[in-house]
Amino acid sequence: MPLYHAAQSIEASALGQAIRESTWLFPAIESTHLLALALLGGAVLIISLAVLGVGLKSSPAEIYKSARSYMNGAVIVLLLSGVLLGVSEPVKLYDRQAFWVKMISMAIALGLTYFAFNPMVRRGSTGLRLRSVTLLTMGAWLMVAMAGRWIGFS
């Protein structure tokens, strides 16, 4: 199991040890992760509501222009803080089903966001296809958040 060995060596790394041994580091990174999640929720929500016709009246493309820096910033902070959290306990994560559910739904959510939702909104698409993509994208991110919280329980 090369993946399991990789997890073991990451766990033994200096960075992993430093985060594990500090009292405040893990909670601080966790809180940052959660704050970025809230920001991502807001950015995705404000664009999605406009697409679905239940939010702001400006065109979704225009709202996207204002919201995208928050979306991208949130995604970057989420990825960085998420990696740090993972580096501190990779062996535990390897065994958690919720972690793998989160990784798979995250890949789907990122793919939907950056290869379908964002380009379609930018292009000014309308109609059933965009609305379906919007609902799927929101659903995928909700799944990521749920599975993420579940890692702590499973």
Added chain:
Amino acid sequence: MLEGLVTKLADTPWSIELHESLYMYAITESTHVIAIMLFVGSIAMVDLRLLDISFRQVPVSQMLSKMLPWTVAGFVVLAITGAMLFLAIPIRTYHSLWFRLKCVMILIAAVNIAIFTFKVERDKAAWDLGPVPRKSKICAAISLSAWVCVIVFGRLIAYNWFDCDNINSSTLLQLTGCPADSG
């Protein structure tokens, strides 16, 4: 008096069942997190508009009327799941320093919302698309900072640094309402 109430709460079958359930507690926590995305996410977008930083092409009145219903929906879910999380672990949460600080921040945010709603936004027709007045920017800044604190303090409730059996200082004992002999 509160102490007695919380102790009684902890003895109810609802509290015990929530605490001991295999999935219900995890489902409640996860729903709480999703509702944070809806609630804090939407209120952050409104605050960024009120700070005149983003969404400047959107009238303030429209931002408030179209986004705040979602904020309210998020709050309802947060309040219900939050109450359930408290019910599951009443005594420890009641004495938690982080929980108490979180409540203070929620109170500050609530007063801020009241001031914004009843005073600051009254003349918003005058600045619907123009420059946002300072009073509104101050409210938005307080709101953003307060909710950031609420999220962080809420996350920290899970940590036992200041639990009753881990503290000795008289200030902490007073702030957490822990019995003096618990340390």
